[in-house]
Amino acid sequence: MNRLQKMARFNLIALVLILILSAIFILWVVANDGTSHIMVNLAGLGDLWLLFILFSMLSSEVWAKKKRPNEVSFDERDLLIQTKALQIGTLAFLGTLLYMRWLIIPPYGSVLIFLPVLLGTSAFIGAFTYSTAILVQYGWRDKGEKS
């Protein structure tokens, strides 16, 4: 399993954890405070995203370390896979953004969605799709045979 795969797997796990933590957080807020301080609580969700970005950056640094001095950790095939995954992730981000915008803009819109939630959800879908696309292109498991 190479660096890109490890990062994608880590990001997927972190995103699922963020989703669960966010759901628990929202349920806790609704149960205790209602929705009167929704913007303050959204800032709390934003903190979760900042934590994710921080961990993601740290993890990429950790996995960038080479086991051997002349080891190649990223090559042309990885670049192709990453580029394609980035395209798919961007499409998913924009698609979600446009779909949610369609939900909130009158005359058809009827759902109240705050801008941070709009961007956060789109970013979540985009990042999730990006990581999944990487793992799918490599194959879900490392099938590398021994030589």
Next chain:
Amino acid sequence: MAKNEIKNQVRRLRFENGEITQQQLADKVGVTRQTIIAIEAGKYAPSLPLAFRIAQTFGVPIEGIFQYQDEDPQPSATSPDA
């Protein structure tokens, strides 16, 4: 749409050239071992520069390693009657 496939002899050449490992070949041509595995399995067609580097490593012409197989060949542009 025609189904194109590139066959390769990388695995055979590795064993004929001192049984070098996938990792050794990967280090020589500057890619990861996973890429060599994907090339041998026919799941990835390497770029032209990489194909040349592999050919140079084994000391054979590029067509000695990679063979293009067109399973649905297009009809010839020039008619035999012309």
